[in-house]
Amino acid sequence: MEVSKELLDKIKKIKFFVMDVDGTLTNGKVFYSKNGEELKIFSIRDGMGIELLRRGGIEIGIITSEHSPIVEARANKLKIKNLILGSRNKKKDLNDLLNQLPFDSSETAFIGDDVNDIEVMKFVGLSACPSDSNKNVKEIADYICSKPGGEGAVREFAELILINQNKSIILPENW
Numbered sequence: 001m002e003v004s005k006e007l008l009d010k011i012k013k014i015k016f017f018v019m020d021v022d023g024t025l026t027n028g029k030v031f032y033s034k035n036g037e038e039l040k041i042f043s044i045r046d047g048m049g050i051e052l053l054r055r056g057g058i059e060i061g062i063i064t065s066e067h068s069p070i071v072e073a074r075a076n077k078l079k080i081k082n083l084i085l086g087s088r089n090k091k092k093d094l095n096d097l098l099n100q101l102p103f104d105s106s107e108t109a110f111i112g113d114d115v116n117d118i119e120v121m122k123f124v125g126l127s128a129c130p131s132d133s134n135k136n137v138k139e140i141a142d143y144i145c146s147k148p149g150g151e152g153a154v155r156e157f158a159e160l161i162l163i164n165q166n167k168s169i170i171l172p173e174n175w
């Protein structure tokens with residue numbers, strides 16, 4: 001894919017990749033069992049994108065407004081230590097996290113889908129959204145994925161960064 005010089009300059013700086021969960025790592029839908037238990041569906045292909053980023057030396061994080069044991073389980077599985085649950089101000093919470101990490105906002109990428117992601121998307125160096133995001137989010141995103149949330153948007157954004165940083169988007173034989 002052809003990227004503009006402006007977008008390429010932003011991509012080159014990225015060392016930290018942060019994601020929203022609902023509508024980004026998932027399709028935004030929640031199943032409820034009759035016992036009130038919540039279930040969400042995640043994409044294994046997005047998970048592989050996260051593994052590829054890590055292999056490319058990029059740190060990973062999650063910021064969600066939800067307080068969900070499902071998200072904790074998914075973050076554990078993907079070995080993501082930078083996990084913020086129950087955020088009511090993603091920009092502030094990301095800023096607090098960055099104060100403890102060796103990166104600044106210009107070295108941070110964020111992908112989100114809804115209006116509670118807009119401020120943090122304006123704050124970071126590179127922002128993206130799934131194809132089915134809220135229209136106000138699409139208006140301010142640096143990159144709009146061709147794939148929807150939970151269906152490959154995160155993998156697409158991960159590969160955009162890796163390819164344009166001249167890093168691998170495939171795995172070695174024994175990984």
Ligand SMILES: [Mg+2]
Pocket residue numbers: 020021022023024112113114
């Ligand atoms: Mg969301």
